[in-house]
Amino acid sequence: MSRIELRVNGRDVEVEADGRTLLTHALRDHLRLTGTHIGCDTSQCGSCTVHVDGKAVKSCTMLAVQAAGCDILTIEGLANGRELHPMQAAFNDFHGLQCGFCTPGMIMMAVDIVNRHGRPDEATVRAELEGNLCRCTGYHNIIKAVCAGAERMGEVA
Amino acid sequence: MYDLGYSRPATLAEALELLQQDDMAQPLSGGQTLMPVLRARLAAPSQLVDIARLDELRQIRPIDGGIEIGAGMTHAEVAAHPVVRAALTALAALAGGIGDAQIRHRGTIGGSIANNDPAACYPSAVLALGARVQTNLRILDAEAFFAGMFATALEPGEIVTAVRFPACAEACYLKFRNPASRFALVGVFAARLGSEHRIAITGGGNGVFRWHAAEQHLDRGADIDSLDAVPLDLANFTGDIHGSAEYRLHIAKVITRRALMQMAGQLT
Numbered sequence: 001m002s003r004i005e006l007r008v009n010g011r012d013v014e015v016e017a018d019g020r021t022l023l024t025h026a027l028r029d030h031l032r033l034t035g036t037h038i039g040c041d042t043s044q045c046g047s048c049t050v051h052v053d054g055k056a057v058k059s060c061t062m063l064a065v066q067a068a069g070c071d072i073l074t075i076e077g078l079a080n081g082r083e084l085h086p087m088q089a090a091f092n093d094f095h096g097l098q099c100g101f102c103t104p105g106m107i108m109m110a111v112d113i114v115n116r117h118g119r120p121d122e123a124t125v126r127a128e129l130e131g132n133l134c135r136c137t138g139y140h141n142i143i144k145a146v147c148a149g150a151e152r153m154g155e156v157a
Numbered sequence: 158m159y160d161l162g163y164s165r166p167a168t169l170a171e172a173l174e175l176l177q178q179d180d181m182a183q184p185l186s187g188g189q190t191l192m193p194v195l196r197a198r199l200a201a202p203s204q205l206v207d208i209a210r211l212d213e214l215r216q217i218r219p220i221d222g223g224i225e226i227g228a229g230m231t232h233a234e235v236a237a238h239p240v241v242r243a244a245l246t247a248l249a250a251l252a253g254g255i256g257d258a259q260i261r262h263r264g265t266i267g268g269s270i271a272n273n274d275p276a277a278c279y280p281s282a283v284l285a286l287g288a289r290v291q292t293n294l295r296i297l298d299a300e301a302f303f304a305g306m307f308a309t310a311l312e313p314g315e316i317v318t319a320v321r322f323p324a325c326a327e328a329c330y331l332k333f334r335n336p337a338s339r340f341a342l343v344g345v346f347a348a349r350l351g352s353e354h355r356i357a358i359t360g361g362g363n364g365v366f367r368w369h370a371a372e373q374h375l376d377r378g379a380d381i382d383s384l385d386a387v388p389l390d391l392a393n394f395t396g397d398i399h400g401s402a403e404y405r406l407h408i409a410k411v412i413t414r415r416a417l418m419q420m421a422g423q424l425t
């Protein structure tokens with residue numbers, strides 16, 4: 001067991017965990033931030049996507065100790081109190097989800113896409129979402145939501 | 158996943174010492190291959206030595222006639238780097254097409270070539286361009302570095318520190334993606350270095366290799382359309398649930414032709 005110091009959603013936290021503990025498990029089981037989902041065992045589905053030092057990564061493919069000292073942002077850290085983040089609001093307005101399982105990962109990825117591309121076109125969004133799988137929506141409304149969310153994030157900034 | 162130790166040394170010298178003291182220790186770079194392997198209990202290292210943030214492995218710089226890319230540079234960094242984009246556009250494009258955005262944020266060139274997955278993208282560029290692999294001990298030619306699937310010339314405790322590529326304006330990497338994993342079902346890196354054509358094929362199943370007969374055919378001035386008749390040994394290919402050996406061989410020929418046409422500006 002070791003003590004791992006993390007900074008999650010702007011808060012300094014400590015986790016007592018084995019060296020093998022994945023970042024996803026530290027977030028979900030130790031910090032009870034269960035918005036970050038686990039959808040596969042092959043690093044392919046992207047439902048575990050969080051930001052580490054400002055970049056979207058798959059938290060199932062990283063050890064918690066690797067993230068020690070890094071700034072981590074999860075889906076729980078996006079909203080401003082009860083006010084949804086513009087990307088969350090866009091997913092709501094454009095029906096970008098059905099069962100919602102993939103949604104936290106989709107939204108974290110979407111915010112990363114906007115951070116890097118500003119207002120991406122549809123083709124860019126489709127290419128950039130390659131690492132996020134959805135079994136329900138057929139992606140169409142997700143793409144619309146990401147484009148609309150990008151517009152709104154631009155207006156806020 | 159079995160339990161293991163973890164350390165994040167501050168210098169390359171410290172990292173090498175840790176690896177040399179413990180022959181069950183393993184370097185950890187981006188973890189985008191190693192982590193899935195560990196989760197599946199396919200490896201059981203005693204400890205991981207995190208080399209991803211070592212300054213010594215994290216630069217890209219122009220060198221005489223080319224560029225040197227540090228082993229710890231991520232796929233996203235290579236894809237976006239102005240020096241790579243200018244000197245080796247095809248390599249930047251290759252890096253930008255690996256896996257997906259999240260994988261590219263963490264996976265590194267050093268990890269990719271050290272792993273030498275028979276379907277990985279980078280090894281084809283290293284082999285086709287005749288790049289040289291720098292380790293903490295020596296410099297190896299691409300031909301000497303890769304040693305069949307998942308095998309390289311690296312000794313225990315030896316790590317890749319950088320890869321040196323020659324600049325090359327005429328090059329193109331094309332991959333025929335496995336639609337599920339997005340790895341290459343077959344990928345071809347075609348290049349022209351001076352008057353010499355170079356074609357390296359990945360995804361065949363037995364590890365990256367050069368299609369020498371096609372290279373010689375093109376060096377003699379033959380046109381791209383006549384490549385279909387050039388022999389390509391079926392022994393370079395294996396079959397699996399994604400496609401038979403014959404299918405992979407066929408795709409390799411088609412992709413080679415397309416890559417060459419794109420290189421010649423005949424196809425966009």
Ligand SMILES: Cc1cc2nc3c(=O)[nH]c(=O)nc-3n(C[C@H](O)[C@H](O)[C@H](O)COP(=O)(O)OP(=O)(O)OC[C@H]3O[C@@H](n4cnc5c(N)ncnc54)[C@H](O)[C@@H]3O)c2cc1C
Pocket residue numbers: 042043044183184185186187188189190191192193228254255256257260263264265266267268269271272274276277278279311315316317318338339340341
């Ligand atoms: C969903 C998914 C899709 C992918 N798609 C592609 C794809 O399309 N094309 C492709 O090429 N790859 C693909 N990959 C693999 C990805 O590119 C990996 O990043 C890469 O193969 C390994 O790099 P890494 O830095 O993550 O290495 P790690 O996982 O950290 O290490 C891999 C191996 O190399 C060793 N190692 C690491 N660095 C060094 C070094 N400097 N010297 C010596 N040994 C070292 C490690 O001990 C380990 O054995 C994919 C991976 C995933 C999960």
Ligand code: FES
Pocket residue numbers: 037038039040041042043044045046047048049058059060061
């Ligand atoms: S849980 Fe599927 S990619 Fe992380």
Ligand code: FES
Pocket residue numbers: 096097098099100101102103133134135136137
């Ligand atoms: S909404 Fe159900 S998996 Fe995407």
